[in-house]
Amino acid sequence: MLCGVISVAFVLFISVYLIIAGVPAIQKIGILKFLFGPVWNNSNEQYGILAFILTSIYGTAGAVLLGVPIGIFTAVYLAKKAPPKIYKTVHIAVGVLAGIPSVVYGLIGMIIIVPAIQKAFNLSSGANLLSAILVLTVMILPYIINVSVTALKAVPPEYEEASLALGATKTETFFYVSLKAAKSGVVTSVMQGVGRAVGEAMAVIMVAGNVANMPGLLKSVRFLTTAIVSEMSYAPYGSLQRQALFSIGLVLFLFIMLINGFLYCFVRREKE
């Protein structure tokens, strides 16, 4: 009970703190100028974060586009078809993948993915949105796989048996019956992946190039998270720049709340 109260207090405290810290800059800059301004330039006091918002959306969407099919196919295979030995091995591997610190993902991305992309596309630098998407894809995989496998395993065998008895093939059964029955679990896993991708900073900062450009697949870009990390240590206390960074935090917080809100509504509707 007490722990519950503490958790709720934390949530309230953080929400209130972020709003108090984030709102002044938005007021000063103007909400439209802040959210839809294309230029972020410190020395001219131009603080528009449209480029960061779009980059975060594109980056996350890219990672989901690549990660979700791989993750769900892996999960179906693991939960339904894999022999116990393979299941165990892959399960452990996925567990390890989930436990690797994000800075290590970033490091590997920086040493392997960035030069590979530079060579593949004959660029002057491989630190761009595509590298970030690839790193994020690998990072969200374990979330999608683990939760989806649990949900798929919880599907009552009667459903599948009935489908097979009606003449459906195993593959048809797994995709049309099991996956459908496990829908809420699978959606939860995807949303968790989205949450992780939106909020990831450390791995992204090492591979994305961090220049405040409008996003393009092969352009150096800056995410919402990395915009905060890049400038926080250098922004003078009390300056508009620092306040604007808190406002970015607020926007990021709203993003995550939106994702969780969607998830909550979806799961509740499924239950009804």
Add this chain to the structure above:
Amino acid sequence: MRNFKKVLSVLLIGGLLVFAFAGCQNKSGKNQSEGQDSTKALSGTVATNGSTSMEKVINSLSEQFMKDNKDVTVTYDPTGSGTGIETVSNGKCDIGLASRNLKDSEKGLKSTTLALDGIAIIVNKDMNVEDLTVEKIADIFTGKIKNWKELGGEDLKISCIGRESGSGTRDGFESVTKTTDKCVLSQELTSTGAVISAVANNKNAIGYASLSTVEGQNGIKAVKVGGVECTEENIKNGTYAVQRPFILVLKEDAKLSEAAQEFVDYITSKDAAELIRSAGAVPVV
């Protein structure tokens, strides 16, 4: 309900981060009050805060100082020049450290030059360009020169790697080359080490970093600027163009604790010159 818990745990982690930030802010304030409490012969804490580029210099100086004065603790918060200046003007630390001169807007402060730092222009070790002028460097970073062959190198696109805005090194580089806010970068990195490894891993790249951090690094080389090599001697005699000061920032009206005053006197004295040199910067005394 289970999902609600997940939401909560995500938020809790966020909360911890917020507290972590709050913790950073309070620390230097506490240190300072400890320093003031001690009026007896040299004990207490001297809190320094500022430029990350000065880490090596300050750490080696404070190590020696603490060896000589056993009861004194010198702390160093590597936050960045801007934050260091701000912190000292708020009275939250004893000495601010900055790797640039004070701006006109930063009032009520006085500064002492501790050392000079050369900013080396670095390229990949395999790039066959050895000598650039300040103007050429400016043209490269503003995107006027796009290919190494225009500089006598291989036919490769140039990839400019810079630091984030607010970085002392970036400020130093851009003010010397007069490219403030005009740089077209392909990567903006948040530490010297990241710039060096990015240049070492990319033949197309050009970047900049403190002389002290460049020495002895594999995979990169510093180019001459206007025919002058980036060495300590050339920085001190002023012939090497891309250089900046390391300064100590003090509040004009505030009185330093005895320990802090002693520390300032020591590090600006001749005795400290050798340590500054071994830390890679160029002493001025």
